[in-house]
Amino acid sequence: MTIEHHPGDELLLAYGAGTLDEATSLLVATHLALCPRCRRRLDLAESIGGEWMNRTRANGTVDETGIDSAMAFAPEDDEPAGPATAGSGPFLFPQPLRxxxxxDAADLGWRAVGGGIRQVRLKTRGKGAKARLLSIAAGTRVPEHSHGGEELTLVLAGSLYDRGKWYRRGDVDAADASVVHRPAAGPEQDCICLAAADARLKFSGVIPRLLQPLHGF
Ligand SMILES: [Zn+2]
Structure with missing residues (x-):
C-alpha cells in the first residue's frame, strides 16, 4: 500500500521545529510513523536548515527559496510501511498514537454522535487543535460541514472519500476553513481516523521562524 496524501512541507517543518500544538503534532508524528517518504523529507529539511540559516545571515537577507529548492530534490518514492499497513489488530495505532x-480500538470508550459516527476524544494539553478518533460506519457520509480553522484527518483503517479523492491508511486529508465538505467512508469496512481540528497556528511566510528552535537562533 502506498501513501498518496502527505502533510505539506510547512507542516513537516513546523513539526520538526516543535511549534505545533499537541493534537496536530500527534497527527503529524503518527503519519511519520507510517510514511518513510515524509521521514526522509523531514531529515533533509533539518540537515539543510542550518546551512540555509548561515547563508541567510551572511547575505543579510531572508532567503525563503532555499528550502523550497532543496526540498524539490527530496526523494518522492515510497517504501512499504511494513506490517503497520495491516490496519487492524495490534497494528492499528502506531506509536505515538498508541x-x-x-x-486496541475495541477497548476505547467510543461514543455515538449520530449518523453512524462514533468518536473518542484524546487528551491533549494546551491551546489549539483538539484530537479525536472517529469511526465512520462503512458507506456512511459525514454531514456537510466546514471548520473554524484547518482540519487534518489521518486515515488509520478503511478508506475515506473527500472532494474527489480517496484516502487510505496513512493518508492525510487537509481541509482549511474555506472548505465545506461531506467526507464518506468507503464501503469495505468502517473507517477509523485521527482528526485534529480547530484554531491552529498559521504558517505562511514564517519558515525562518519555524526553523529557529532547531538551530538555537
Ligand atoms: Zn508522508
Missing part, C-alpha cells in the same frame, strides 16, 4: 489511545 500512547494516547492504547493498543
Amino acid at each position: 500512547g494516547y489511545a492504547g493498543g
Whole structure:
C-alpha cells in the first residue's frame, strides 16, 4: 500500500521545529510513523536548515527559496510501511498514537454522535487543535460541514472519500476553513481516523521562524 496524501512541507517543518500544538503534532508524528517518504523529507529539511540559516545571515537577507529548492530534490518514492499497513489488530495505532489511545480500538470508550459516527476524544494539553478518533460506519457520509480553522484527518483503517479523492491508511486529508465538505467512508469496512481540528497556528511566510528552535537562533 502506498501513501498518496502527505502533510505539506510547512507542516513537516513546523513539526520538526516543535511549534505545533499537541493534537496536530500527534497527527503529524503518527503519519511519520507510517510514511518513510515524509521521514526522509523531514531529515533533509533539518540537515539543510542550518546551512540555509548561515547563508541567510551572511547575505543579510531572508532567503525563503532555499528550502523550497532543496526540498524539490527530496526523494518522492515510497517504501512499504511494513506490517503497520495491516490496519487492524495490534497494528492499528502506531506509536505515538498508541500512547494516547492504547493498543486496541475495541477497548476505547467510543461514543455515538449520530449518523453512524462514533468518536473518542484524546487528551491533549494546551491551546489549539483538539484530537479525536472517529469511526465512520462503512458507506456512511459525514454531514456537510466546514471548520473554524484547518482540519487534518489521518486515515488509520478503511478508506475515506473527500472532494474527489480517496484516502487510505496513512493518508492525510487537509481541509482549511474555506472548505465545506461531506467526507464518506468507503464501503469495505468502517473507517477509523485521527482528526485534529480547530484554531491552529498559521504558517505562511514564517519558515525562518519555524526553523529557529532547531538551530538555537
Ligand atoms: Zn508522508
